[in-house]
Amino acid sequence: MCGRYTLAAPDPAALRARFPIGESVEIRRRYNIAPGDEVLTVTTDREGAPRGELLRWGLVPTWAKRPDTGLKMINARVETITERPAFRRAFERFRCLILADGFYEWQPITDGAKQPFHIARSDGEAFAFAGVWSIWHGDSYKLRTCAILTTAANEAVAGLHDRMPVILPREAEGAWLDRATAPGELAAVLAGLPASQTALRPVSGAVNDARYDEPACLEAPLASRQQALF
Numbered sequence: 438m439c440g441r442y443t444l445a446a447p448d449p450a451a452l453r454a455r456f457p458i459g460e461s462v463e464i465r466r467r468y469n470i471a472p473g474d475e476v477l478t479v480t481t482d483r484e485g486a487p488r489g490e491l492l493r494w495g496l497v498p499t500w501a502k503r504p505d506t507g508l509k510m511i512n513a514r515v516e517t518i519t520e521r522p523a524f525r526r527a528f529e530r531f532r533c534l535i536l537a538d539g540f541y542e543w544q545p546i547t548d549g550a551k552q553p554f555h556i557a558r559s560d561g562e563a564f565a566f567a568g569v570w571s572i573w574h575g576d577s578y579k580l581r582t583c584a585i586l587t588t589a590a591n592e593a594v595a596g597l598h599d600r601m602p603v604i605l606p607r608e609a610e611g612a613w614l615d616r617a618t619a620p621g622e623l624a625a626v627l628a629g630l631p632a633s634q635t636a637l638r639p640v641s642g643a644v645n646d647a648r649y650d651e652p653a654c655l656e657a658p659l660a661s662r663q664q665a666l667f
Contacts, residue, residue, distance in 0.1 A: 439512055439566070439585050439602040441644065442470050442540035443555070444477060445655060447563045455563055456536060458489030468654040470494070470537075471647040472511045478583060479534040480570055481614055492533070496584035497573040498523045504573055504580050512587045513569060515603060515627045519620075524584065527569035532613055534565035534605070535585055541644055542597040553644045554597060555655060558604070559636040565610055567603040567627060586627065593632040604630040 447455070449464040456479055458464070470476060475491040482488055496510045513524045539557035546552050558564055570583040586603040594601045605613055609626035612618045644654040 438542075438598060438600045439540055439587055440472065441647070442537045442566075442602070443468055443655070444470065444537050444563070445652070446538045446561065452536065452563060456489070456534065456565070457487040458536075462489035462491060467650060468652055469541075469644050469647065469650045472508055476583065477536045478568060478570065479536070479565070479610075479614065480531070481533075481616070485614075485616060487614055490533075490581070492570055492581050492583040494535075494584075495582055496523065496527065496569065496571050497580055497582045498571055499526075499573060501573060504575065510584055512600075512602075513584045514600075515567075515586050515588045518569075518586065524569055527571050527584075530616060531570045532616075533568040533570045533583055534610055534614065535568040535583060536563060537566055538563045540602055541640075542594065542601075544597050551645075552658070553640050553642060554637050555640045556594060556597075556601070556635065556637050558630065559634050561636075564607075564630075565605050565613075567605050567613055588627060588629045591629060591632040591635060593635040593637060597637075601629060603627050 444467045452464055472495050474494050476494045478490050478492050479487050480490045495508045497504050497506055518524045518528045539555050541553050543551040543553050567586040568583045573580040587600045588603050590599050590601040639658050641653055641656040641658055643649055
């Protein structure tokens with residue numbers, strides 16, 4: 438499961454240097470990206486060239502009758518993606534990079550309360566989730582949407598949840614975008630981030646509100662509580 442993530446640390450110039458986004462797509466710091474939001478991605482054009490694009494998070498298959506089905510399809514499991522009609526064609530033809538620098542998961546504590554954690558690469562670098570995307574045609578508009586692939590959680594994350602998003606190795610990003618990459622080669626890059634490269638830290642409960650997208654989401658829990666007192 439991946440239901441909330443961040444793209445908060447990199448400045449736009451550094452992100453454009455790191456990924457083939459181009460200059461026309463707006464880049465904003467995001468502290469609490471939620472399903473239904475427009476998210477920064479790298480897709481490919483008809484010739485296979487990479488391009489930066491904003492897609493709505495929550496995949497709507499081309500054959501869906503209604504666009505709101507996407508809110509139920511924010512994630513795709515790597516184990517079954519080639520079997521699910523909603524994701525199979527996108528996996529074969531429409532793969533993308535979904536840019537991030539961390540994601541959130543929640544740990545139950547007491548009396549139904551949960552402590553949010555921010556999970557990132559241990560080196561703090563921005564990265565790409567493995568994603569798939571689709572174009573849904575309405576009566577008078579097109580809706581471009583995406584989903585994040587998930588895999589079994591590594592040892593660092595397993596104490597919080599049994600699933601985690603697939604964070605691609607940097608050297609595999611080109612192969613993931615390339616439609617000519619063989620299925621066996623794709624499978625090899627979907628294992629996800631090793632535990633040894635994973636960093637977790639508890640953060641403020643501000644992230645619990647999906648509508649709140651401010652730096653306080655990444656503050657330490659104690660600092661957040663102290664601010665609330667004053």
